[in-house]
Amino acid sequence: MSVILVTGGTGLVGKGIQYAIETEPEGSRFGKQPGEKWIFASSSEADLRDLEQTKKLFEKYKPTHVIHLAALVGGLFKNMKYKMTFLRDNMLINDNVLHTSHLTGVKKVVSCLSTCVYPDKVEYPLDETKIHLGLPHDSNFGYAHAKRMVDVANHAYKDQYGSNFTSAIPTNVFGPYDNYDLEGAHVIPALVHRCYLAKKNGTPFIVGGTGKPLRQFIYSRDLGKLFIWQLREYDDVEPVILSVGEDEEISIKEVTDAIVKAMDFKGEYSFDTTRADGQFRKPASNKKLLNLMGGFEFTPFDKALDESVKWFVQNYDSART
Ligand code: NAP
Ligand code: GFB
Numbered sequence: 001m002s003v004i005l006v007t008g009g010t011g012l013v014g015k016g017i018q019y020a021i022e023t024e025p026e027g028s029r030f031g032k033q034p035g036e037k038w039i040f041a042s043s044s045e046a047d048l049r050d051l052e053q054t055k056k057l058f059e060k061y062k063p064t065h066v067i068h069l070a071a072l073v074g075g076l077f078k079n080m081k082y083k084m085t086f087l088r089d090n091m092l093i094n095d096n097v098l099h100t101s102h103l104t105g106v107k108k109v110v111s112c113l114s115t116c117v118y119p120d121k122v123e124y125p126l127d128e129t130k131i132h133l134g135l136p137h138d139s140n141f142g143y144a145h146a147k148r149m150v151d152v153a154n155h156a157y158k159d160q161y162g163s164n165f166t167s168a169i170p171t172n173v174f175g176p177y178d179n180y181d182l183e184g185a186h187v188i189p190a191l192v193h194r195c196y197l198a199k200k201n202g203t204p205f206i207v208g209g210t211g212k213p214l215r216q217f218i219y220s221r222d223l224g225k226l227f228i229w230q231l232r233e234y235d236d237v238e239p240v241i242l243s244v245g246e247d248e249e250i251s252i253k254e255v256t257d258a259i260v261k262a263m264d265f266k267g268e269y270s271f272d273t274t275r276a277d278g279q280f281r282k283p284a285s286n287k288k289l290l291n292l293m294g295g296f297e298f299t300p301f302d303k304a305l306d307e308s309v310k311w312f313v314q315n316y317d318s319a320r321t
Contacts, residue, residue, distance in 0.1 A: 001035045004231065005063035007048060007097055008070030009040025013112070013170070015177040016224030017067065029232075030225040039063070043070070049089055054096040058104050067227055068097050068111040072143075076278040077208070078184040079140035087142035094150050102163055110230050111167040113151065113239060115216075115284045117144040125246050125285040128169070128239050137279040151239060158237045168230055171243035171284050175220025175304065176311035180321045188217065188305070191256055192312050193321060195263045205267060208275035211253035216244050216284060219304035222296075229293060243284045244298050258302060262309040 006014050021038050024031030032038065039061050046057035048070050072089040079086055094111065101109045118126045119134030131151060136144035150167055157163035178189040185193070191207060198205035226242040234240060250258075256269060290296060312319055 001037060002033070002065055003037045003039065003061055003063045004065045004067065005039045005041060005058070005061050006067045006069060007041055008068070010042035011069065011073070012175060012178045012220050013069050013173055013223060013227070014040050016173075016175055016220030016222075017227050018224070019221050020224040020228055024225070030228045041070075048096050049092040051096045051100070054100045055103075058100050058106075062104070063101075064107050065231060066097065066101050066106050066109045067231055068094070068101075068109055070097065071112065073179070074143075074184045075186040075190060076139055076276060079143050080276065083140075083142035085142070086140070087146050090143060090146035091149060094146065094153070098150070098153050098157065098165060101165070102157060102161060108164040108231065108235070109166070110227065111150045111154070111165070113147045113167050113169045114143075115169055115171045115241065115243065115282045116140050116279065117147045117169070118282055118284075120279055124281075125283045126241070127285045128241060128288055131169075131239070139276065139278045154237050164235060166230070166234065166237055167239040168227060169239050169241045169243075169284070170223055171216040171218050171241070171282075173218055173220050173223055175308050176315075177220075178308070178312075178320070180312065180319050182321075187215070187252060188255060188259070188308070189312075191259050192263070192309055195259050195265050195269075196313065196316070198267055198269075199263060199265045202267075205265070205269035206272050207252065207256050207269055208272055209252060209277040210273055211251060211256065211271050213252050213277045213279065214249045214281040214283070215252070215255070216246070216248050216282075217250070217255070217301060218242065218244050219299045219301075219308075221304070222298050226289070226296070234292060240289055240292070241284045241286055242289060243286045244301075245286055246283045248298075248301065249281065249283055250301070258305055259309065262302070262306045263313075
């Protein structure tokens with residue numbers, strides 16, 4: 001029997017994986033396989049910054065495979081404010097999970113980086129060979145370095161112990177069960193929440209920055225399938241970018257207009273240009289992924305956003321706001 005432990009399994013990305021496991025036909029490429037047991041762990045089960053709690057979690061479930069998502073996560077403004085916390089918390093979590101996976105003989109670990117770990121000054125498009133070719137954008141200096149060390153550790157574990165540890169590099173993710181905290185969230189959940197409040201209370205709908213930066217966004221329910229693919233079908237230490245194509249890059253203003261449409265908001269919005277824009281763009285290539293998978297059908301952005309907004313409005317009282 002395979003026991004797959006998803007650390008950070010109760011968050012946005014973890015819920016995307018759980019959705020695939022629960023809705024895809026059993027035995028299909030992205031569905032649950034016979035004899036598999038999936039565990040979606042939250043921080044209430046174990047604070048993975050603590051090695052003893054990490055070891056107890058692994059003793060409890062005895063995972064044969066790990067999808068390692070647990071992390072201190074946040075949007076641009078939160079990352080700018082807490083660089084040391086993002087560095088230390090994530091380094092502790094990552095070291096504990098990889099070290100305990102090694103000690104307990106986990107067969108395979110897929111950990112999670114992010115396209116924001118890339119150097120800010122590097123030849124585009126971003127691909128899997130460019131992670132360490134320069135300093136990350138200062139806005140997420142702490143988080144980015146902690147995440148880069150996962151790739152370094154994976155190579156060191158492989159070299160010294162032959163461990164099958166690899167990593168995924170998702171682009172910006174959105175979907176149901178996101179974190180909608182107005183100050184700490186990523187841009188889509190933050191703006192969905194702000195637009196919801198503007199519509200409900202008639203408060204101004206303020207968008208941070210100039211609206212000019214460009215981003216690629218992947219739907220959490222698509223990303224969930226890609227993590228399952230990487231766990232089952234990819235056994236190389238080098239990371240894989242899990243993203244929609246470079247041609248899907250859209251501006252923050254276009255995202256805002258799409259949110260206004262999905263929310264059926266009739267009011268106006270304005271830009272607060274005293275707030276940072278962060279990295280202007282981070283165009284990531286998904287060529288390696290598509291070549292390895294033989295293609296993948298991404299959910300159209302507007303459809304994914306519509307589903308995400310509907311989920312938020314229907315679950316406002318229980319959402320992480
Ligand atoms: P999320 O919704 O905030 O979920 C984070 C998960 O990690 C939650 O289950 C949380 O548990 C858990 N966690 C946080 N601190 C922990 C700790 N000290 N010990 C144990 N568990 C802890 O974030 P997400 O967006 O799903 O992120 C999942 C992974 O995707 C992260 O590695 C992140 O870096 C990566 N990623 C995210 C994006 C994005 O745009 N969201 C983009 C690229 C990569 P609780 O809920 O109990 O706190
Ligand atoms: O998702 P986000 O916060 O992070 O997007 P990054 C930031 C972009 O959205 C900037 C604009 O251009 C902001 O000016 N924006 C506009 C807003 N209004 C808002 C708002 O209310 N909240 C937020 N958050 N942004 C993140 C990294 O970078 O990328 C994370 O900081 C993570 O660590 C994520 O890796 C994938 O895309 O700039």
